[in-house]
Amino acid sequence: MSLELKSLRKHFGAVKAIDDVSLAVGDGEFFSLLGPSGCGKTTLLRTIAGILQPDGGTIALDGRDITRVPVHARNTALVFQSYALFPHLTVFENIAFGLRMRREKEAAIRSRVVEALGLVRLEGMGERLPAQISGGQQQRVALARALVVRPALLLLDEPLSNLDARLREEMRVEIRRIQRAVGITTILVTHDIQEAFALSDRIAVMNQGRAEQIGSPADIYLRPATQFVAEFAGQINHFAVRVERVDGARAQVAASDGFRFWIASIGRAPAVGSELVVILRPERVRLDAGPHANRFTATVEDVTYLGGLTIYRLALGAHRLLAQAQNLGAPGPSPGATVPVGWEPEDGVCLVRN
Amino acid sequence: MSGTDATIQGQGAARWLPAVFVLPLGIVLALGFLWPLFDGTVNSFHPFTRAGIDRSTWTLENYAKLADSFYAGILWRTIRVSLIVTLLTAALAYPVALYIVGLSPRGQAFYLLIYMTPWLVNVVVKAFGWSLLLSANGVINQSLKALGIIETSMRLMLNETGIVIGLTHGHFIFVLLPLWAALSGLDPNLRWAAANLGARGWDIFRRVTLPLTLPALMAGLIINFTMNMTAFATPALLGGARARVVSFLAYEVNLVELNWPLGSAMAVAMLAISLLLIWLSLRTASFGSRRVRPEGASP
Amino acid sequence: MILRVFNWVMAAVMLAPLVLIVWMSFTPAAFFRLPTTEFSLRWYREAFNYPGFLNSFLLSLRLAGVSAAIATFLAFLAAYGLVRFRFPGKGALEAFFMSPLLVPGVVYGIAMLQFVNSLGLYNTFWALVLAHIAIVVPYALRPIHAQLRAVPEDLEWAARTLGATRTRTLLRVTFPICARGVLSGFLLAFLISFAEVTVVIFMTGPAYQTLPIRIYNYLTDQIDPTVAAISAMLIGLSLVLILILDRIGGLRPAAK
Known part of the structure; x- marks a missing residue:
């Protein structure tokens, strides 16, 4: 599904966390919000997910205004930086959670969870608890949990930042493979330029709540619109x-x-x-x-x-x-x-x- | 890590939503706790007549009555007994705390649990246990008689002695625990430093350990004193009518004489004193934490 | 070393009255005399045959169970409100919820006596429940509050983005994760309620004598080993609850 943000604004006290951001993400596109810490990218992602309410502007999914739709009805699955796996539920039940909330039939839940486990290559791990699996596996569970509900949007909040360098590269490839296989519109928040370049179709470089430039990785690198973007995209x-x-x-x-x-x-x-x-x-x-x-x-x-x-x-x-x-x-x-x-x-x- | 981003967690919630969670308890406590206390305070300003509380007139006579020699005498006994208990507890708890701190963590936990048991056992059960020991034909009198040390039984309970013993036992942990915490928080280097400077055992204690743990000790003692002042069951069972304390008197005034205005005045006075003492103990403790950590001391 | 011996003596003094009770409860004689080596369950039989004690025991169980359950429920909601939201007056509210700890039992007992009478609720079960809720709420609140604070908010948001409403999130995610703290809070509240003497003595009449009150009244009359048997059972009960509490870590945040 396509997403469109129109002059979205959000401030915390005097701080403008999102300062008049407008952007459109096409169906099936992999879009990244790139920027340094505190640039407002996570705020923007959480606003899209419905966790935060914007102070102004609109959010539309496939042309339908969802600005005031509550979190649980938005159908946007968010993969948290901390993964936020439910510690008291098994891997299987973690993945099944969203389906249970949608009151799916037990048989359907079973087959879809098994399918999702296969998609992230965690066959046979269903009965473990989150504490019993590695960080990389937790990451896959978080991804499977988000994907299994077939959300309109997949939102990834610094999903790789808690992994070590080698695993990060591996998961990068993995996320790209899964995203293509499912064909889901995806928005990634990251401060890692390599990650954004490797994964994205397009990138919005954010600074102080504003989208400084929106474009393909090559645009960002070769044709930076501002000195900030140029510096952020590599040494200059x-x-x-x-x-x-x-x-x-x-x-x-x-x-x-x-x-x-x-x-x-x-x-x-x-x-x-x-x-x-x-x-x-x-x-x-x-x-x-x-x-x-x-x-x-x-x-x-x-x-x-x-x-x-x-x-x-x-x-x-x-x-x-x-x-x-x-x-x-x-x-x-x-x-x-x-x-x-x-x-x-x-x-x-x-x-x-x- | 997007540090600053993460500090602003979700807050899309409606303004009234927190009320849904905190109001139920707030209402229950307002109805079942604040209101009764307020109501009682109001009663203490009305005169007591044969017909009951005269709510049409306001008076301070109930408070004036507290100064009568009868009531003042009982207040004085309560203070005296409480103070004796507190000082006794200080003298007994300090050596125990000093010893326990030197033990292994397991040993410390074991003894702390033992000293905690009186707090965890029901107060009437404790009083019963003491009466087995202290009564006229209790274990102590029996044993002393059997050994030929005394001929007639000593009076160990249903007087102030009984109260002192019972309260010292019951409220021991409230001095021991803060003292233990303060002692185990002491930088061991301090004592070595003192020893290095030529201080000997007693000197180290007097000049280093004691001053540094004094705030914790004081805070514990004030709490201990407050609890002694307002204890009911222990003095009632081990002291009884022969050694009335304020809370026992308040029981008689409220439930035997049914003089509620006076009873309320006593309650208000006790509440005021306890709150004052608790405030004092908090101040002492916070003053201590400022002093025990000089600049750059280890955490 | 002197300190070592002193510590031994003090520890013995701490336990002596309790040990004596248990000992006495198992001897057949009507008076406690040392030395004694006989063993008997006579007083336990007596205790169970004496309907007053059994009724009081059941009343205490019911009272502690009901008030601890309500207090725990209210405390959970309140803790959630305090931990998850920012609103003006939050600190004051939290202090208010803990304030029953500051008021001596005698004072609250007197207030409740007069209050309950003026409402015509004297000598009723629910008046006792109300008082006990106020008394035990701080004990329930503390461990629950501590545990809730340790639950990352993102877990709840994860549940919400997956389609769970706030209520379902609370029931399916937050509550189960806090179960330990909630159980600690409940057990602590139960323990405190079960042991409460002063307030109940002031505010209740003969119809509602809880077990500690029954023992209290009995002691002011006479001493017979039936009390020892009952007291020994009480000691056993609190021991069991404390061991459970210690196991689930409930004593740590609660320790004063």
Whole structure:
């Protein structure tokens, strides 16, 4: 089912936890709410689930307004960060809970719970208590419990944050597999950019109660709408600059210390004199003497070896520049070395400075 | 972890909803607890006549009567007996607490349970047990006679002695428990530090242990005293009419003389005194917790 | 060491009256004399043949059962309201619910005597129940409150998102998870109610003599070993309840 939020607002005292958020999630879409702690993403998720009442705006499921529908009648299943498994019920009864609340027939409950156990690969674990199974298994039970009621929406609140790194990757794949198999519209809350990229069709990056940008993972990464989104989506170099001259599809910009380079003026052409922030991802900074439009010489200050990749911290005049290079065999430069660096005008992302 | 997000839990509930949960108990307590106390307080300001309570006039004569020598004498006995019990309990409980704290956790639990038993056994059963020991032909008198130490029975109950013994036994745990808690919460380093500075056993106790546990001891003693002042069954059964205490007198006034205004005045006075004492004990205890933890002391 | 011996003596003194009662209840003589080695169940037979005691015992059971059940129910609701909601005056309300602990039995007994009489409820079962509810509510409230606070709110929300109404959530999730605390609260309330003497002495007449009152009245008259047998049974009963309470951890939050 599709979900539509229209100018949703919620505040706690003076704090705007949700500040005029509007977004639409399509049927079967995997949508993520991404942001740092306290950005309002969990509040938003809980508001969608009906646990919290919004102060303004509407929530609609398939066009039907459900803003005032109480929690238990919303048919939105929420998987809690803590899993919130009922400690006094077996795995089977935990999963059966929602069906029992819907007063399904005993035979139907049995077959659907068994089916759900199969879906999350927990066959034969039905009689255990939550305390007797591992964290990863608890996570699967929580997922099965939410899915078995065939909810209109599946809401996941940081579902992987309590798992260790390896299990997290495994469950990531698992969640994606199950979501595709069931074809259910899913909203994930996470602060983990990798998790959001790996799972989502689209992402809303949230900051201080607002959705700063909504788009595909590639949009978020390659075309960040704000510096906040750019920084949240990974390491960046950024330059505060002023446009000095425009030359067709290009413009030359200068930082306050006179450091000049070219940017692409895609779309609306920047006016001379306008103030911009240019974002440059480290992997776009090339350590070679190729015929790049922007060519400089820098000094290596620090080298961080990461296996497949190496991160270089470079000094470029008064500027610090991060560069990332794939390790393809030949050893890279060492600290203290002088290296050529370069990038194309299209590599930089321009944002209007405010 | 979305820390700040998690602090704002659901609150989509209607404003009147909490009332559904807290009101039933609130109403029952208002009807069965507050109202009677209020009603009794009102009665204490009306005069008592042959026809009953005269609700048309207001008076302070019931309170004035409490100052009469008869009532004042009984109040004085109650205070005296309660104080003796409290001091006796302090003297007896401190060594016990000191000893218990040094035991293994199992040993501590075992002895605490033993000292707790009097509290867990019905008060009339305890009084009965003591009367087996203390009565004219009880175990103590029998034994002493058999040993030839005394010829005629000593009077050990139905007087103040009986009350003191019964109350000391019954309310022992209320001093022991806070004292034990304070002692086991003491930083053992303090005592080593004192020993290191050349203090000897008695000095350590007098200068370190005692001052640090004094607030807990005081709080326990005040509670103990309050309970002694208002005890009913123990003084009634082990003291009786020969050694009337305030609560026993209140029983006679209310149920024999049926002078409810006076009885209520006595109740109000007792309530005021207990609340004052409890407040005092809470203050003492909180004062203590501030003093026992100097800056940076171990938790 | 002196302290060790002293502790022994004190512990013995604590138990002495209780041990004597049990001992006496098993001797055949009408007077308790030491030394005695004879054994008899005579006084237990007497106790059960004496209808006054049996009636009182049943009354006490009924009174403690009914008041503890009502108090536990009310305390559970109240604890839920206090733990799960924020509203003005919450702290004061909580203090009010615990306040019966602060009022001496004599004071409350006198108040109830006059109150119950003015309402024409003197010497009725339900007047006693009302008084006992007020007396035991703090004891029921404490363990339930502590246990409820340990139940994560998300468990309830999980149930609600799965389609359970608030009532069903309360019955199917919250209550079962708190069962231990509720049981502790109930047993504690039962124990306190069963042992209550002062308030009942003040507010009730001859028709409703609870077991402790019956023993009290008996003691003011005479001493005969029937009382010993009954007292011994009472000691046994409280022992059993306390062991259960200790097992389910009910004594910890309740310990003063």
